[in-house]
Amino acid sequence: MELRPLQIGPLRVETPVVLAALAGYSDLAYRLICRRLGAPYCLTEVMLDRSLLAGPKVLRRLCPTSPDDHPTGGQVMGREPQEMARAARLLCELGFDVIDLNFACPVRKALSRRRGGYLMRDPERVIAIVRAVVAAADRPVTLKLRCGFARGDGEAFWRIAEAAFDAGAAALCVHARTVEAKYTGPADWAILAAVKRRFPEGTIIGSGDVARPADALRMLAETGVDGVAAARGALGNPWFFRQV
Numbered sequence: 001m002e003l004r005p006l007q008i009g010p011l012r013v014e015t016p017v018v019l020a021a022l023a024g025y026s027d028l029a030y031r032l033i034c035r036r037l038g039a040p041y042c043l044t045e046v047m048l049d050r051s052l053l054a055g056p057k058v059l060r061r062l063c064p065t066s067p068d069d070h071p072t073g074g075q076v077m078g079r080e081p082q083e084m085a086r087a088a089r090l091l092c093e094l095g096f097d098v099i100d101l102n103f104a105c106p107v108r109k110a111l112s113r114r115r116g117g118y119l120m121r122d123p124e125r126v127i128a129i130v131r132a133v134v135a136a137a138d139r140p141v142t143l144k145l146r147c148g149f150a151r152g153d154g155e156a157f158w159r160i161a162e163a164a165f166d167a168g169a170a171a172l173c174v175h176a177r178t179v180e181a182k183y184t185g186p187a188d189w190a191i192l193a194a195v196k197r198r199f200p201e202g203t204i205i206g207s208g209d210v211a212r213p214a215d216a217l218r219m220l221a222e223t224g225v226d227g228v229a230a231a232r233g234a235l236g237n238p239w240f241f242r243q244v
Contacts, residue, residue: 001217001220001221003015003016003017003220003244004016004226006018006040006041006203006205006226006227007203007226008041008098008140008142008170008171008203009098009139009140009170009171010140011041011071011097011098011140011170013040013041013071013227014040015038015040015241015244016220016226016227016228017040017213017216017227017228017230017240017241017244018039018040018041018042018043018205018227018228018229018230019031019034019039019041019042019043019229019230019234019241020043020173020207020229020230020231020234021043021044021045021046021073021075021100021102021144022045022231022232022234022235023045023046024045025045025235026042026043026044026045027044027045028064028065028066028069030238031044031069031072032066032068032069033238034234034238034240034241035068035069036238037238037239037240037241037242038239038240038241038242038243038244039234039238039240039241040071040241041071041072041073042069042072042073043072043073043074043075043100043229044063044072044073044074044075044096045075046075046076046077046102046105046116047062047063047074047075047076047077047087048076048077048078048115049076049077049078049080049083049084049086049087050078050083050087052076052087052090052091053083053086053087053090059090059094063091063094063096065094065095065096070095070097071097071098072096072097072098073096073097073098073099073100073142074091074094074096074098074099074100075100075101075102075144076088076091076099076100076101076102077101077102077105077110077115077116078115078129079113079114079115079118079119079125079129080129081125081128081129081131081132081133082132084101084129084132084133085132085133085135085136085137086136088133088136088137088141089136089137091137092137092138092139096139097139097140098139098140098141098142098170099133099137099139099140099141099142100141100142100143100144100173101129101130101133101141101142101143101144102116102144103116103117103119103120103126103143103144103145103146103160104116104117104120104144104145104146104175104179105117106146106179106180106181106182106183111179117146117149117179118149118179120145120146120148120149120153120156120157120160120179121149121150121153121156123156123159123160123163126160126163126164127159127160127163127164127167130143130163130164130167130169131167134167134168134169140170140171141168141169141170142169142170142171142172142173142205143160143164143169143171143172143173144173144175144207145157145160145161145172145173145174145175146174146175146177146178146179147174147175147176147177147178147188147191148178148179149178149179149180150178150179150180151178151180151181153178158198161195161198161199165199165202170203171202171203171204171205171226171227172195172199172202172203172204172205173204173205173206173207173229174191174192174195174204174205174206174207175187175207175208176188176189176191176192176206176207176208176209177208183232186209187207187208187209188208189206189208189209189219189222189223190223192204192206192208192219192223192225193222193223193224193225195225196223196224196225196226197224203226203227204225204226204227205225205226205227205228205229206219206220206223206225206227206228206229207228207229207231210228210229210230210231210232210233211232211233212233213233213240213243213244215233216228216230216233216244217244
């Protein structure tokens with residue numbers, strides 16, 4: 001199949017399969033390895049907004065980058081719109097090419113502190129955060145979402161997706177499982193196809209069950225999404241992108 005470039009606002013990514021944000025893995029060293037083996041765009045590990053705002057020493061430790069580390073999305077997680085906006089401005093000043101907002105993390109620590117995937121059941125707060133960050137950032141803003149907090153939460157997901165594009169978000173990356181499902185059971189790629197049908201002019205990146213390069217190609221072909229985020233499939237296999 002022919003691979004078309006992925007467009008994230010004004011940013012053109014030549015190959016539509018990218019390195020997802022992976023806590024404990026997608027640090028600068030691994031991003032550079034993946035880039036040398038074909039990854040066209042990478043995301044950082046998720047960073048807490050309050051940690052980014054803690055001072056320059058913490059900031060330098062959290063998000064090192066280099067001239068070879070572009071284009072890169074800086075992924076940030078939090079729950080207060082103005083703190084998220086301030087953190088986004090810092091990431092812009094540090095030279096990140098995209099600001100990525102995490103509303104998908106299903107781990108207990110994030111949920112207990114009402115961050116990440118917890119916010120999939122608080123669409124109005126998510127929308128306020130997106131609007132604040134889009135207003136504060138001078139580069140593309142993207143969202144990482146799950147298809148709902150629990151099975152049957154489709155209304156909240158669609159509310160967030162619609163409002164995010166209306167607010168000026170450049171792309172949505174959708175993991176095709178609920179927050180409650182975490183990483184168990186098969187990802188529902190039919191949801192990705194439905195999202196792309198709903199937003200034919202919006203950039204949609206799919207995630208979930210991309211274990212092999214062939215899965216990335218199959219997701220593109222079967223769902224019509226514009227791009228694929230390789231997560232667990234790229235762990236220990238930085239050749240993933242060259243293989244695609």
